[in-house]
Amino acid sequence: xxxxxxxxxxxxxxxxxxxxxxxxxxxxxxxxxxxxxxxxxxxxxxxxxxxxxxxxxxxxxxxxxxxxxxxxxxxxxxxxxxxxxxxxxxxxxxxxxxxxxxxxxxxxxxxxxxxxxxxxxxxxxxxxxxxxxxxxxxxxxxxxxxxxxxxxxxxxxxxxxxxxxxxxxxxxxxxxxxxxxxxxxxxxxxxxxxxxxxxxxxxxxxxxxxxxxxxxxxxxxxxxxxxxxxxxxxxxxxxxxxxxxxxxxxxxxxxxxxxxxxxxxxxxxxxxxxxxxxxxxxxxxxxxxxxxxxxxxxxxxxxxxxxxxxxxxxxxxxxxxxxxxxxxxxxxxxxxxxxxxxxxxxxx
Amino acid sequence: xxxxxxxxxxxxxxxxxxxxxxxxxxxxxxxxxxxxxxxxxxxxxxxxxxxxxxxxxxxxxxxxxxxxxxxxxxxxxxxxxxxxxxxxxxxxxxxxxxxxxxxxxxxxxxxxxxxxxxxxxxxxxxxxxxxxxxxxxxxxxxxxxxxxxxxxxxxxxxxxxxxxxxxxxxxxxxxxxxxxxxxxxxxxxxxxxxxxxxxxxxxxxxxxxxxxxxxxxxxxxxxxxxxxxxxxxxxxxxxxxxxxxxxxxxxxxxxxxxxxxxxxxxxxxxxxxxxxxxxxxxxxxxxxxxxxxxxxxxxxxxxxxxxxxxxx
Numbered sequence: 001x002x003x004x005x006x007x008x009x010x011x012x013x014x015x016x017x018x019x020x021x022x023x024x025x026x027x028x029x030x031x032x033x034x035x036x037x038x039x040x041x042x043x044x045x046x047x048x049x050x051x052x053x054x055x056x057x058x059x060x061x062x063x064x065x066x067x068x069x070x071x072x073x074x075x076x077x078x079x080x081x082x083x084x085x086x087x088x089x090x091x092x093x094x095x096x097x098x099x100x101x102x103x104x105x106x107x108x109x110x111x112x113x114x115x116x117x118x119x120x121x122x123x124x125x126x127x128x129x130x131x132x133x134x135x136x137x138x139x140x141x142x143x144x145x146x147x148x149x150x151x152x153x154x155x156x157x158x159x160x161x162x163x164x165x166x167x168x169x170x171x172x173x174x175x176x177x178x179x180x181x182x183x184x185x186x187x188x189x190x191x192x193x194x195x196x197x198x199x200x201x202x203x204x205x206x207x208x209x210x211x212x213x214x215x216x217x218x219x220x221x222x223x224x225x226x227x228x229x230x231x232x233x234x235x236x237x238x239x240x241x242x243x244x245x246x247x248x249x250x251x252x253x254x255x256x257x258x259x260x261x262x263x264x265x266x267x268x269x270x271x272x273x274x275x276x277x278x279x280x281x282x283x284x285x286x287x288x289x290x291x292x293x294x295x296x297x298x299x300x301x302x303x304x305x306x307x308x309x310x311x312x313x314x315x316x317x318x319x320x321x322x323x324x325x326x327x328x329x330x331x332x333x334x335x336x337x338x339x340x341x342x343x344x345x346x347x348x
Numbered sequence: 349x350x351x352x353x354x355x356x357x358x359x360x361x362x363x364x365x366x367x368x369x370x371x372x373x374x375x376x377x378x379x380x381x382x383x384x385x386x387x388x389x390x391x392x393x394x395x396x397x398x399x400x401x402x403x404x405x406x407x408x409x410x411x412x413x414x415x416x417x418x419x420x421x422x423x424x425x426x427x428x429x430x431x432x433x434x435x436x437x438x439x440x441x442x443x444x445x446x447x448x449x450x451x452x453x454x455x456x457x458x459x460x461x462x463x464x465x466x467x468x469x470x471x472x473x474x475x476x477x478x479x480x481x482x483x484x485x486x487x488x489x490x491x492x493x494x495x496x497x498x499x500x501x502x503x504x505x506x507x508x509x510x511x512x513x514x515x516x517x518x519x520x521x522x523x524x525x526x527x528x529x530x531x532x533x534x535x536x537x538x539x540x541x542x543x544x545x546x547x548x549x550x551x552x553x554x555x556x557x558x559x560x561x562x563x564x565x566x567x568x569x570x571x572x573x574x575x576x577x578x579x580x581x582x583x584x585x586x587x588x589x590x591x592x593x594x595x596x597x598x599x600x601x602x603x604x605x606x607x608x609x610x611x612x613x614x615x616x617x618x619x620x621x622x623x624x625x626x627x628x629x630x631x632x633x634x635x636x637x638x639x640x641x642x643x644x645x646x647x648x649x650x651x652x653x654x655x656x657x658x659x660x
Binding site for chain 2: 004005006007009010024028032039040041042043044045046047048049051052053055056057058059060070073077085089090092093095096097098099102103104166171173174175176177178179180181185204205207208209211212213216217220304305307308311312314315318319321322325329
């Protein structure tokens, strides 16, 4: 589910990146308040754990193996906020150093696996586990279902992101510029793969891990959540509402017609039967806006050609200056062996 | 970091004998996990080794490289002219070759993997049954359009122009983006790259966490490797899949328990050295003249790519 660069448009990445950044800021604030100074070592090692957990090959019945994300387990163990940071850090390292997931798509990947997954999992885990005791069967089932649905929700989110690409970004002749499949293909495809293979794997692993915890180390299960959630019951609901809203919000882009409250005079006329006089007056006033329908006026072909001319001459000038500098440096170095741009050994 | 030689080669122990009797079950989950571990260690090892070699890209300030990486990635993902994309790719390759990156292995690393995943993923979209478009090449024509339930298929199956263009564009873009990222990370020491993040929008606490995570990944991976090696050493006969899954789940929790314990110990060690929740770091980067040149060069090039794409 690690989305590489090139599947999503930079615009989509920017939006999702901003959403992830906001969520992470909230998580930092929340976590810093609860764990204080222990924060950094705990999160670092949590993130390292999140990274390592994805290296486990899990045997599946047909004799092959699959990978688990482990996000749900981490959420149950660390709580959703700390899990969010740990998963995001692990995703960042994977993207930068191991080529799992793109750099521009990092925001999208964090959003799917680092925000959606822990929150959906946690909401489901809390709702099903309820006030059951740490060693109850109900907890086990809650963990399994949370794992199953959590990863499927993340996959569905990725499917929505893919599916929006051909709708929003295509060339004039219909050539898709990024991921080519519409929602009707991308969403079912992602859902199918995760409902049948990745979801059950995640669910079973989470369940088994929690079962092992119940047998051997139930204090770890009780450490997180218990007291905290009971003191603030409403937040469970908040998490659910948040998750539902997040899952639904991209659908707004698909809805036909104009956004509610953003009607033009004509649309109001058609809907209500008359155009309010005040609106009629001001609609002509606003016609001179800088961004009519969000497209910048005057950015036509000749504008771009001119810009390219300027940019290319700037590049030429830069190249000349660089060349001159290098020559001067060479001459100067021949005189006295100075630091300059000496062959660069590892920096100390 | 020294990598033991035996870790680099696939052992011909248990897995080989079992694969003779059952050809589908080539490598068990233990062997796969172990070889994944080897991959991570090898990647980091070779990258570190390449990053300290002399070369043009290695000599640049890591901050500049991050700037270059992001601005070029943005430009390459915003443009859609294939000529421009592949032109910049060639320049990138030249730059990589000039910095001591072995082109053969770089090409292999990217173009053996990307077409396999992205190529197969995008393949159905070239047919008009999946994505309607102008036919480029008709495969066959049936007597009448097909219709099963809600599924309606037109009478001709054809490869569409839009589909092929889109597929080529996607695969090119993914491959070129991966190459660019690889070139930048291979020529930079990882610790430097993480430190350099601090100069951008990334909050200090996040960077510190990243740095520590990077360090502890290797500790945890070593623990994981020991766990799986121990299991492999004790493995005899064939165990059931559910038993294996149980082992994996227990191993995860055991790893977590050790992680948690380690985090307590690390925290105690940090406190003993004066840590009180604030992290102080030293800045050891220095911008040189050629860093400035490279930065302005790359940013100009990104803009040029974007504008040229608008015209072409």
